[in-house]
Amino acid sequence: MPHFNMASAENGDDSSDSDHRHKRRKTNMMRPAAPNSMANANAAASPAAPNSFAARMMAKMGHVEGQGLGATGRGRLAPIETQLRPQGAGLGTVKEKTKQAKEEEKREAAFRGEQVEDSSEEERKRKRRLKEKRKPEATSGAGTEVPKPKQKFRTAAEMEAAADGLEVPNVLKAIIDATGQETRLLTSTAGLLSSQNTMVPAETESTKIARRARRDLEDFTNEWNNIKERKTFFEDEEIQLSLEITKEDEEIRAMEGAIAVVEELQSLYLLVSDEESTWNAIIEKVELLERSVPTLEDTLGLREIAVAAIHPLFKAAMQDWKPLQQPTSVVPHLEKLRHMLGIHPEPTSKELALQNRDSYPKSQTKSTTRYETMVHTLWLPPVRSAIINDWDVHDSRPLTKLIDIWTPVLPSFILANVIDQLVVGRLSDAVAAWRPRRSRHGQPHEWVFPWLPYLDEQHTDPRSSTGLLSDVKRKLKAALNTWDLSSGVLPGLDQWRSVFKSDLPSMLVRHLLPRIALYLSENFEVNPPDQDLTPLEDVLKWKSQFPIATIAQLFVAEFFPKWHQTLYLWLTSDAPNYGEVNQWYQWWKQELNDRLPSGFNELPVIDAEWQKGVATLNIALDALEDGLDVSTQLEMPTAGPALPPAPSTPLATTPIPKPAHVFEAVTTFKDVVDDWCAENGLFMVPLREADMQTGLPLFRITASASGKGGVVIYLKGDVVWVRSAAREGTEVRAFMPMGLDEGLVARAEKR
Structure with missing residues (x-):
């Protein structure tokens, strides 16, 4: 038997009271964690x-x-x-996110350009939305609830009045009373339903009967109104159906009439033998068909019927048709059927910019209509053949007449095909073959100008890099570079001024003015004893092509240096005749005044040159009066050619240097080749690459405006080296020297 030990009781025996001590050591579940754990x-x-x-x-x-x-x-x-939770606590007991985690979320959101709200703020917003949702829907502006409307009951008489045609028996009227102010008792003759304010405590069988009768009457009333509405709807539907039946009957009769007209169209070819009469008869029947069924045009396909009716006649007319000799053909007949064929007039054609003309409307579908197919199949081939084989490109009148007559009845894409593919191609070839010096067919403006109203912007814009006017501009530049100045102004140059506008003066300054200055410098001399004005007259033929200020600069650069040089030599010669010098001065001044535009001598630069001559003459006279040597008093001009002696006195034969020209024109061998190509209707196109052996730039000489075909050359010294064909079995192509002759022209014209 165990004994009780006082020491063990005081010290605590683990074996004896272990359960008790275990209970004391259990941690309180709601107590916070130990201090040492929080510290950790x-x-x-x-x-x-x-x-x-x-x-x-x-x-x-x-x-x-x-x-x-x-x-x-x-x-x-x-x-x-x-974030520590109490022991045994589940999720949601405490806030899981720490303050540090919230700060990190805000910081990361700031980097992304976003804004993160606290969960507490989100919770407040959610509760506020729930609170607003729980509020009654019908509230006044001040937030007070609006009282619900009282339920209003109708009497039997009101129900009868609301249902048109419904008759309520008097028995029901006596039984049913929806509302009332006074108390009513249930009798055999009185109403069974008393006032709601004085209802009997227990609902009797009579009250149930009255309530059921009132509900049935309301149902009967609603159903009666529904039946009346359906009756009204069916009556309207009947009227609508009758109208549709009437319309369909009219369409059937119209279709029967149209079928009869179509049958008559089929028999017209057998009854009428004359072509003109057949056209008139068919047009009459088609117009009758259009008038008889004006509202069924799309349903019956009247356009297809009209095209089918005229197709045999149109095909027969196109078989032996000569477009340039007989441009009118069947156009008057087609114009009578404009509406039936789908041809509508427009003030202008957007595709071809034909001003003040009717044009075929642009098709809104990807496929062609029957009429467009007929014109494309039957009309276009003879016109194409006539333009390619029979039309003289230098005479535009027959073809422009044909296009003007047919434009009102032609589809736009067919007219565009004729202009862009056929006419422009022939005109481009004619411009490429034009030779300014030996042209037998007139100048380009005579056969290009009539087509300008028919062309689109690509061909009528002089600043465009491609097109007809661009080709003409290149030919004019080549002609100005090679034209003989003594032959006068290039024919047709004035006519192109209205087309090229500001581009033509620029072309003249770049390509013609340097040649005029060089011509005047090399061929004109100021010779008082035997003055030859032919070179000056050749230059003055071009005076209308330049502004008067440009002509003045030309004379200052090329004429007056020679004139001042002659004046100096004359005055420094032995015993000059000052009277003859004065007459010579006045003669030149009058000559320029007569040959040049009015006011030329009054220009500041020209007047300064005349005043310079007068000053030279006065210095010579003053030196003569003072007995001084005139040659020592006059300053010798810095420019001027060596000139022959003056009329009565010999002059010194000291050579005098030529003037420094304002307009310098350095001619290279490449310029010579360019001029030769222009004279022969060829193009010299740089290839932007060099020969592998010599490193010299390569060019292509070709007759094609597109820059294809022809021969590849390079220029070395004053020799043209032409690339030959590849050797048999290899790709090696050697360059051989070749002259600027017909052989090179023949090779360049190869496609």
Whole structure:
């Protein structure tokens, strides 16, 4: 038997009271964690010591204290902080996110340009929305509830009045009373339903009968109104159906009449033998068909019927048709059927810019209509053949007449095909073959101008890089570079001024003015004894092509240096006749005044040259009066050619240098080849590459305006080297020298 030990009781025996002590050691579930555990958590959340191993390793990896983790510093600022829950507590007992986690979320959202709200703020907003949703829907502006409307009952008489045609028996009227102010008792003759304010405590069988009778009457009333509405609807539907039946009957009769007309159209070809009479008869029947069924045009396909009716006649007319000799053909008959064929007038054609003309409307569908197919199949082939084989491109009148007559009845795409593919092609070939010096077919403006109203912007814009006017511009530039100035103005140049506008003066200054200055410098001399004005007259033929100020600069650069040089030689000769010098001065001044535009001598630059001559003459007279040597008093002009002696006195034969020209034109062998190509209707196109052996730039000489075909050359010295054909079995092509002759023209014209 165990004995009770006082010491063991005082010291506590683990074996004897273990259960009791275990209960005392159990932690309270709602008590916060022990202080030592919170300290450990705070220590884990605090940053590492500056000299700790972790801090040193992070510093080696590039981490900067105070910044976040990662290369951009946008990572976490502090270690992850733990949030402890009481022992045994489930999720949601406490807030799981710590303050540090919320701050990190806000920081990351700021980097992304977003804004994160606290969960507490979101909870408040959610509760506010729920509260607003629970409020009654019908409230006044001040927030007070609006009382519900009282339920209003109708009497039997009101129900009878609301249902038109419904008759309520008097028995029901006596039984049913929806509302009332006074108390009514249930009798055999009185109403069974008393006032709601004085209802008997217990609902009797009579009250049930009255309520059921009132409900049945309301149902009967509603059903009666529904039946009346359906009756009205069916009556309207009947009227609508009768109208549709009447319309369909009219359409059937119209279709029967149209079928009869179509049958008559089929028999017309057998009854009428004359072509003109057949056309008139068919047109009459088609117009009758259009008038008889004006509303069924799309349903019956009247356009297809009209095209089918005229197709045999149109085909027969196109078989032996000569478009240039008989341009009218069947156009008057087609114009009578404009509406039936789908031809509508328009003030202008957007596709071809044909002003003040009717044109075929642009099709809105991808497929062609029957009429368009007929014209494309039967009309276009003879017109194409006539333009290619029979039309003289230098005479535009037959073809323009044909196009003007057919434009009102032609589809736009067919007319565009004729202009862009056929006419423009022939005109481009004619411009390429034009030779300014030996043209037998007139000048380009005579056969290009009539087509300008028919062409689109690509061909009528002089600044365009491609097109008909661009080809003409290139030919004019080549002609100005090679034209003989003594032959006068290039024919047709004035007519192109209205087309090229500001481009033509620029072309003249770049390509013609330097040649005029060089011509005047090399061929004109100021010779008082035997003055030859032919070179000056050749130059003055071009005076209308330049502004008067440009002509004045030309004379200052090329004429007056020679004139001043002659005046100096005359005055410094032995015993000059000053009277003859004065007459010579006045003669030249009058000559220029007569040959040049009015006011030429009054221009400041020209007047300065005349005043310079007068000053030279006065200096010579003053030196003569003072007995001085005139040659020592006059300054010798710096420019001027060697001139023959004056009329009565010999002059010194000392050579005098030529003037420094304002308009310098350095001619190279490439310019010579360019001029030769222009004279022969060829093009010299740079290839933007060099020969592999010599390193010289390559060019292509060809007769095609597109720059294809022809021969490849390079220029070495004053020789043209032409690439020959590849040797048999190899791809080696040698260059051989070749002259600027017909042989090179023949090779360049090969396609």
